[in-house]
Amino acid sequence: MDRIYRFRSGCRRGIFAAWSVLSNIFCAILIFTARPFRVGDHVEILDTAEKPGAKGEVVDIGLLYVTLRDATPENHGALLQIPNALIFQRVVRRWKDGGVLFRSQVRHFPGMIIFEAGVCSKEV
Numbered sequence: 286m287d288r289i290y291r292f293r294s295g296c297r298r299g300i301f302a303a304w305s306v307l308s309n310i311f312c313a314i315l316i317f318t319a320r321p322f323r324v325g326d327h328v329e330i331l332d333t334a335e336k337p338g339a340k341g342e343v344v345d346i347g348l349l350y351v352t353l354r355d356a357t358p359e360n361h362g363a364l365l366q367i368p369n370a371l372i373f374q375r376v377v378r379r380w381k382d383g384g385v386l387f388r389s390q391v392r393h394f395p396g397m398i399i400f401e402a403g404v405c406s407k408e409v
Contacts, residue, residue, distance in 0.1 A: 305368075305370070306349070308369075308370045309348070309349045309350075309368050309369045309370050310348050310349070310369075312369035312370045312372060312373050313346070313347065313348045313349070313369045315373070316346055316351070316369060316372065317346070321372075321377060321379070322343055322377065322379045323343065323346075324343050324344065324345065324346060325342065325343065326342070326343050326379050326380065326381055327340075327341065327342050327343075327356065327379070327380040328340070328341070328342075328343055328353065328377055328378065328379045328380070329377070329378040330367060330371070330372065330375045330376075330377055331375055331376040331377070331378060332375065338375065339353060339355070339365050339367060340353075340355070340356045340357060341353035341354045341355045341356040341357075341365060342354045342356065344364070348369075349368065349369060350366040350367060350368055350369065351366070351367050351369060351372060352364055352365065352366050352367075353365040353367065
């Protein structure tokens with residue numbers, strides 16, 4: 286009975302450890318197919334509305350991580366590896382071809398907010 290308990294306990298730990306890797310691989314497949322951003326785009330992964338997140342240029346999209354070249358003044362040029370699963374848990378702001386979003390680039394339509402820089406399209 287003790288061996289069965291240890292075996293089940295070990296299986297649970299193994300499944301839990303593999304879940305993170307499998308989740309990142311599944312999210313990579315979604316990134317490759319949905320293409321929310323591409324290599325060369327500038328993105329910001331927002332933590333909350335009050336707290337800005339990671340910001341930089343996408344330099345690589347892999348099976349486990351998206352790699353950004355940091356664009357913040359403190360760490361300019363550093364490479365950030367963000368797990369693919371985290372990309373789908375946060376809001377992603379995107380600028381095509383390194384463009385910058387200004388208020389003058391925002392157009393309002395009934396029920397929609399559309400950003401000229403290709404940042405997002407959102408129902409209001």
